[in-house]
Amino acid sequence: MKTRAISSLFLLFTITLGIISMSPASFADHSEVTITPISGSGSGSGCELTEEGCYNPSTATVDVGGVVIFSNTDGAAHTFSSGVPSDDIIGLEFDSGMLSAGDSAEWIPENVGEFPYFCMIHPWMDGLIIVQEVEESHTEEVEESHTEEVEESHTEEVEESHTEEVEESHTEEVEESKVVTNLESEENGGGCLIATAAYGSELSPQVQLLREIRDNQLLNTEAGTSFMNTFNNVYYSFSPTIADMERESPLFKEVVKLGLTPMLSSLSIMENAESESEVISLGLSVIALNLGMYLAVPVFGIIGIRKIIS
Secondary structure, eight states: OOOHHHHHHHHHHHHHHHHHTTTTGGOOSSSSEEEOTTTTTTTTTTTTSSOOOOOEESSEEEETTTTEEEEOSSSBOOOOEEETTTOSSOOOOOOOOOTTOOOEEEEEEOOOEEEEEOSSSTTTEEEEEEETTTTHHHHHHHHHTOOOOHHHHHHHHHHHHHHHHHHHHHHHHHHHHEEEEHHHHEEEEEEEEHHHHHOOOOTTHHHHHHIIIIIIIHHHHTHHHHHHHHHHHHHHHHHHHHEEEEEEHHHHHHHHHHHHHHHHHHHHGGGGOHHHHHHHHEEEEEEEHHHIIIHHHHHHHHHHHHHOOO
């Protein structure tokens, strides 16, 4: 009798010890995750080759209906845009828009799957979000513990923690999600905000030309990548304002479209650049040509008109 009692106590102690010693990772809470850029990751490519990647965490796991918080803790502006730079349409699942230092955005995943994302301003920065079913991790815990009570308690915890949270914040988060969706048409298309607003779609031939030159010529060379880093820092400081003005004024939109035409024609030269030296030489030629068209020609025109008037 004593032997049976001692055996029962020993078995109970063993089960209790096993539950206590289970890895905390198996009980990880995936209802909310915050993603931040690694400090300095926007200053130049290279972070994508490191073990930690360009984001913390580089691979994030979240439940369906959970909250993904994109927080820009870096000193430079960033975007968190679903997809990869080579996609025809960027941001189908989510697009934070341009976040300045200290800004943040949220996304509530509705579907299970793996969702790659990157920064449109610094396209070498990429990460991955894994969205899983809410009960998936808890089901694995139940199979490991072989206890029905554990299954019931975890099920209740999941229902209580997620149901209450989703009910309280659902309306606000849906509104935020709609705002983010509206931003997709403004800031996708490879990040060509002004051209996208001018031609009405990121799929227009003009925007596709800009994207192909960026992806196939510039970002495939060191000189082109350096140029794009500097260009993006300047371009994204004013392009959202210009794009908004285009949408508000059809006349201004036509003026911008007219002004973009010579530049697009000159950029077609870059399609022939294949090597580092060709990117540099043709790139300098295009820059000089555009300076001549947009600065020298108007200046000489004004001078000529003044001479005629005088």
